[in-house]
Amino acid sequence: MSLLVTGARLITIPAGTDDPGYFENGWMLVRDGRIAALGEGEPPLTADEVLDVGGAFVAPGFVSSHSHLFTSGLRGLGVSETLYGWCDSMLGMTAGFTPEDAYWSTLHGALDFLANGVTTAYNFTDPLQAWEPMIDGRRTGTAALRGLEYHTRQADGCRDAGIRFVDAIGMDATAGSDEEIFDRFAASVAHTRAMDPALALGASIMGQVQWSPRADAAEVEAEAMRRFGVTNQAHFLESPEAVPLQQSKFAMYRDAGALGPAMMFGHFIQTTPEIIAEAAAAGSSMSWQPASNGRLASGVALVPEMIGAGMKVGMGLDDQACTDVSDPWQNMRMGIAMQRARTKDPLAMMPERALRLHTLGSAEILGVADRVGSLEVGKFADFVVVDPRRPDVGPLWHPVRSYVLSMTPRNLRQVYVGGVLVDEGGASTNPLASEASARLHADLPALAARTAHPR
Structure with a gap:
């Protein structure tokens, strides 16, 4: 045709x-x-x-280089909080999710992206280990594992929505022996790679070094990158809390040999000139989430400086729960305004550059620019x-x-x-759209009531 x-x-x-x-x-x-x-x-x-x-x-179609589609039913939570308090509010809810809750929430989020012109997403799946509150800059890593289906149903939700996606999978590196961790990750990657490659564009690691209690978490991720031929995007240097501790963890990725074109840093706000120079020299890239960074009071990434240093940059919409409206035009305009206000230079971020970052630039850092963007x-x-x-x-x-x-x-x-x-006109042609909406409106309030989630 x-x-x-x-x-x-x-x-x-x-x-x-x-x-x-x-x-x-x-x-x-x-x-x-x-x-x-x-x-x-x-x-x-x-x-x-x-x-x-x-x-x-x-x-x-827009490409979101950093997204969490399972959060589509969790907008408006944690409004008075910065990153970790907001995570407690939002991910405290998903701690009670079943695999079917995760499926329908992801499907709803993917359809929401499509309705707003986003046709490809790098999608961080909710890990098998539920979120735990941060203590001294890390989690305990002791939460019980949910079954493999908890991940695979999220990938299924992207597929059934008809969005193109890169599937980002948590290593959950504190649960089991290293070989058990790799076997579990391998099963998730195999599920994604068995899907239609026109939709499932690749598998990746949800980098968790930032909050892992394991001193060798970066080495585990670097080994998985090599063993399975996957990329890695780490939430890194995002929050304005405990900045020296966060910055010290950059050396973990460097020393593990993870830096390079397959390594992306999501947010990358609380950087130093030395960190930017080292990441750029290695060929690592970053994903910029201006709407999320503003909503969570995280700060403003030094994007023009990173581009000037030779880093590739993409743009992402992050969580629906922290951008609230999946609007890529708003995301671009917020990014333009933030950089111009920070630098007092209108040339610091021109509209043409912002558009490229939210389309082809995002596709480039994800390694899918031969197909989309x-x-x-x-x-x-x-x-x-x-x-x-x-x-x-x-x-x-x-x-x-x-x-x-x-x-x-x-x-x-x-x-x-x-x-x-x-x-x-905002009306999906997907036959599952009505059921996805009905499920979220019925199931999530019931979950909140059942778990006494404070909201």
């Missing part, structure tokens, strides 16, 4: 250049789920179906149709900048994954 998109303000975000790849009157041909051709003017081609967008923007021939046809006239924002003096600065989910008309319509 083929689809011809016409009449588009086409933004392609091509690789290898800072040019956003804008066509005022663009067209794009999709064949068998991938982009077959694109250009400007009158298309020289025909297709089975024609979608005339009438001057709306057509742009790549831009509208280029051969890639999956994952795109959004965004109408600047509904609501009308006026003349588009600088169209790409207006796309970043003036669009909101209200302008989002349609979302396509592989050339197939998955959401229209």
Whole structure:
């Protein structure tokens, strides 16, 4: 099957250049789920179906390089708290989750991302060990393990929602012998790798060194990276508490040999020039979550400095429970505003750069830029149709900048994954959407009442 998109303000975000790849009157041909051709003017081609967008923007689906989709039903918790108090509030709830609770919550979160134009997510699954309150900058690591199904049902939720995802799996390195830990991780990775590779784009480690009581936790993760050929993204240097202790743990990853292109640092706020230089020199990257960092009072990452040092950077929406609205345009605008306010320099973060970071830049740090992140021939046809006239924002003096600065989910008309319509005007085409909503509204309040969660 083929689809011809016409009449588009086409933004392609091509690789290898800072040019956003804008066509005022663009067209794009999709064949068998991938982009077959694109250009400007009158298309020289025909297709089975024609979608005339009438001057709306057509742009790549957003890529969230740091996400926790199981949190979709937990918005509004821990509002008066910084990171760890918020985790106690939010993850204290998921401590009572069953595998089916995790499945439906993840499915709901993935559909929410799609409804807001996010077509690919790096998804941190809720670990098999439930959250424990932090004591002296670490957890005790003594919580009982939930069964393997607790992870696999979260991966199933992403698959059944139809979002493309990288599956990030906790090592739970305090539970069992090292070989038991590796065997458990191997089973989770095998489940993900057995899925349709067009949706399950890869497996990764949810780096847990930041709060692990194991002095050799980084060595366990580095060995898993080598043994299973996976990437690793660590929540690192996020919180403004116990900063010297946090910074000292960077040496653990360095000494374990984990630094390199397969190592990502999520948040990476409480850094030093030396840490940035060392991470950049090794080829490690970072994922920037400006909306989450603001909501949790975590601080502002030195993103322009990191880019200047040669680090690759992506953008993520983090938890629905700490961005509250999965709005990638809001995320970009908050990031732009934070960097400009911090540096007092408007060139510190331009709209074109923010858009690239939330699309191709995110795909690059995840290692999936050959498949998603831009509208280029051969890639999956994952795109959004965004109408600047509904609501009308006026003349588009600088169209790409207006796309970043003036669009909101209200302008989002349609979302396509592989050339197939998955959401229209906030209404999902997925047959499981109604049940996912009903489950969350019924099951999560019942769970809170049953466990006397304080909220």
